[in-house]
Amino acid sequence: MKNRMRMVNKVRLYRTYYQWTQQELAERVGVRRETILFLEKGKYNPSLYLAWELARTFRVKIEDLFDLIER
Amino acid sequence: MKNRMRMVNKVRLYRTYYQWTQQELAERVGVRRETILFLEKGKYNPSLYLAWELARTFRVKIEDLFDLIER
DNA sequence: ACAATATATTAGAAATACATAACAGAAATA
DNA sequence: TATTTCTGTTATGTATTTCTAATATATTGT
Numbered sequence: 001m002k003n004r005m006r007m008v009n010k011v012r013l014y015r016t017y018y019q020w021t022q023q024e025l026a027e028r029v030g031v032r033r034e035t036i037l038f039l040e041k042g043k044y045n046p047s048l049y050l051a052w053e054l055a056r057t058f059r060v061k062i063e064d065l066f067d068l069i070e071r
Numbered sequence: 072m073k074n075r076m077r078m079v080n081k082v083r084l085y086r087t088y089y090q091w092t093q094q095e096l097a098e099r100v101g102v103r104r105e106t107i108l109f110l111e112k113g114k115y116n117p118s119l120y121l122a123w124e125l126a127r128t129f130r131v132k133i134e135d136l137f138d139l140i141e142r
Numbered sequence: 143a144c145a146a147t148a149t150a151t152t153a154g155a156a157a158t159a160c161a162t163a164a165c166a167g168a169a170a171t172a
Numbered sequence: 173t174a175t176t177t178c179t180g181t182t183a184t185g186t187a188t189t190t191c192t193a194a195t196a197t198a199t200t201g202t
Binding site: 092093094104105108112118 | 147148149150151158159
């Protein structure tokens with residue numbers, strides 16, 4: 001979509017803060033473990049649904065969890 | 072979990088507030104006019120990228136533009 | 143009424159999020 | 173060391189978002 005912007009996130013940051021495994025977080029938000037892994041690795045960007053669930057699980061705003069920065 | 076929740080948005084509300092056509096808004100956020108139409112009609116939910124661009128364009132938070140409610 | 147513009151509908155293609163599964167290496171722990 | 177758990181990789185399949193284009197209807201202005 002936007003070629004000059006790139007999405008970064010703090011999923012791993014918050015997950016390790018809560019001391020959850022990828023599997024634990026995956027179950028909490030209702031996705032597969034690999035989905036969490038790929039998100040953390042920046043291999044793909046989430047849907048708004050998933051972003052919402054993650055932010056809710058971490059008790060933060062979506063804008064705090066995800067950020068759009070210059071490439 | 073995901074099935075008992077449904078996403079609503081204020082895209083049409085903010086678009087008409089700014090007196091933009093679907094075409095105008097589409098150009099501002101970099102998508103097709105039909106994408107805006109389907110979003111307003113709730114025919115599909117946006118990517119986080121698009122949600123971000125829309126919120127930025129309307130100068131609101133993503134959580135203000137989109138809401139996850141009980142079905 | 144006529145013309146121009148905005149919105150709506152449909153269908154198919156393209157792109158990508160996410161699922162699923164199998165396996166491998168790293169790290170922790172007994 | 174041996175075993176378990178966690179993380180990473182790859183490959184393939186499915187579902188959904190978005191694009192594209194064509195056409196139809198509604199709305200607005202002259």
